[in-house]
Amino acid sequence: MKEIGKQNIPIIAHPGITRTVIEIEPYFWPIGLTTENTKENIEKEGGKWILTKEPIKLAPGVITSGEIERNFEKKVTLASYNLENGNLVKDEILDDTSLYLNTTEGLVIVASCSHAGIVNIVKQGIKLTGNDKVKAVIGGFHLIDADEERVKLTVKTLKDLGVEKIFTGHCTGLKAEAAFLDTFGENFEEIYSGKIMKF
Numbered sequence: 213m214k215e216i217g218k219q220n221i222p223i224i225a226h227p228g229i230t231r232t233v234i235e236i237e238p239y240f241w242p243i244g245l246t247t248e249n250t251k252e253n254i255e256k257e258g259g260k261w262i263l264t265k266e267p268i269k270l271a272p273g274v275i276t277s278g279e280i281e282r283n284f285e286k287k288v289t290l291a292s293y294n295l296e297n298g299n300l301v302k303d304e305i306l307d308d309t310s311l312y313l314n315t316t317e318g319l320v321i322v323a324s325c326s327h328a329g330i331v332n333i334v335k336q337g338i339k340l341t342g343n344d345k346v347k348a349v350i351g352g353f354h355l356i357d358a359d360e361e362r363v364k365l366t367v368k369t370l371k372d373l374g375v376e377k378i379f380t381g382h383c384t385g386l387k388a389e390a391a392f393l394d395t396f397g398e399n400f401e402e403i404y405s406g407k408i409m410k411f
Contacts, residue, residue: 285329
């Protein structure tokens with residue numbers, strides 16, 4: 213926000229983004245909007261919050277996911293908790309948000325850390341856009357702590373859904389990346405800062 217240097221810049225997010233989140237494994241660590249990145253400081257720097265659980269159309273062919281329906285992956289694996297009325301409550305990370313882009317080549321899905329489950333994210337994109345030709349899925353898939361069975365099922369399901377290309381890294385984990393490479397071959401690429409993908 214400081215770099216943009218303007219007022220009333222829309223920040224679209226889930227209403228849960230402002231909650232107090234604490235991770236306790238392997239040690240106590242407050243995460244989320246903390247220190248200088250508080251809701252108030254972001255507003256002071258020109259941010260205008262648009263907090264909603266619903267998808268929002270940003271431009272023709274570009275839509276946010278809203279809160280992801282969890283029908284395939286149902287359990288969050290991150291050991292984080294919300295502070296609610298003095299109690300620690302397991303964090304379901306309902307604010308996990310993705311972006312769907314309808315291109316002439318097919319649907320391009322940009323996930324963040326996929327705490328809602330990458331299969332759930334892809335299925336929601338197909339449902340919201342009506343486009344079942346998935347050109348690419350981009351992002352971290354948070355399979356780093358998944359067992360072999362879940363990794364295999366995730367890779368197979370994305371292939372069965374017709375996903376053409378996988379761009380992943382970060383929290384996906386080496387085992388899952390190897391499984392995606394094995395199944396998707398040259399249609400698998402690792403992501404990194406500065407990578408350019410053209411559609």
